[in-house]
Amino acid sequence: MVVSFVYFAIWDWRDTRRSNEEDTTERDYYGNAAAARGTLLCDWVDDELLRTVARQQGVPLEPTRIERGEGSVSSFGGQASPPGGFLARFGKERRSDHRAYYDVSQDSNALLRDVLKALIEKGSLTVELDALYAAGIPFGFDDRYLDEFIRTAKGAPELDEARNALRALADSHAREGLSARWRSFAEDLRFTLVDSAWEVSGTGDALSLRLAKVRRFDTSATPAGGRYDTVETPPGLNMTLALDRSFLTTQGRARLIPGSQVKAAAFATIGAFDEAANELRLSPVAVFARIESYDA
DSSP: OHHHHHHHHHHHHHHHHHHHSOSOBHHHHHOGGGGGOSEEEEEEEOHHHHHHHHHHTTOOOOOSEEEEEEEEEEEEEEEEOOTTSOOEEEEEEEEEEEEEEEEOOOOHHHHHHHHHHHHHHTTOEEOOTTEETTOSSOSSOOHHHHHHHHHHHHTOOSHHHHHHHHHHHHHHHHHHHHHHHHHHHTTSOOEEEEEEEEEEEOOTTEEEEEEOEEEEEEEEEETTEEEEEEEEOOTTOEEEEEEEGGGBOHHHHHHOOTTOEEEEEEEEEEEEEETTTTEEEEEEEEEEEEEOOOOO
16 A cells, blocks of 8 residues: 555656656757857956867967058158269158957857867866765655655655645655765766856855756656756755956846846856865856847
8 A cells, every 4th residue: 555655746746746747858958069059248257267168178279469550661862963974763661550459358169168178088077076876766666665655655654745745755865876976976076067057146246146947847848858857956056156356248247136036057167076065166167148049
């Protein structure tokens, strides 16, 4: 009876989840090639650090100074005929050059796109920090998971209570899994791109972004792979970036306002994992908006 109830609760919850999922395939999110898609517009960028990364990845930089020059040639001369002599001519040319130097601002948006492409081609960009794999109720139904479901259901005999208890159990597993992955990623310094919703906070010259949404994958949803839905970041788990307000662009000053939530992509290196706070801290290179074109 209890096992039947657990199966019913699981399948009821699974159908509800699928009905709320976005119509997006795993490929849409996973494809590393999609990391530089659309038009990229920086909200915040450390230009010097971005250029350093570009140089080391072999990405050509635009000249930061150009030279323009103008040249001219002038000539003068005459002739003379001394008494009893031959007619003689003489002349001289004068050349002059006028050169000027002009500073050219680097297009950070275009450079960022080229850097992301270079990292993608080398397989050096991590794009899955905001992904929950096998989150929710596991569909393998092995004995270990069934035992947990049964114990959970016994403690909450009513359907709604049991469903909520099972969800809490699944959320706990998801949080523990994601925390373990972040801890593992933090062991090696690497580049990452996290494209999600962020909560903005801060005062004075300091801003902070906290990851507000993660992507939850159900790899059994389709025969070809998986689908995902977007959910709140599990409670008690944080991913943050600290931003210097002086690096904000004009667009960023209008978008990254404390107290707001924005859709943005963060290109960064993976920093330390704070065990006490259960927090992964990223060191940002650029934060940007992505504008995409959709076929009608």
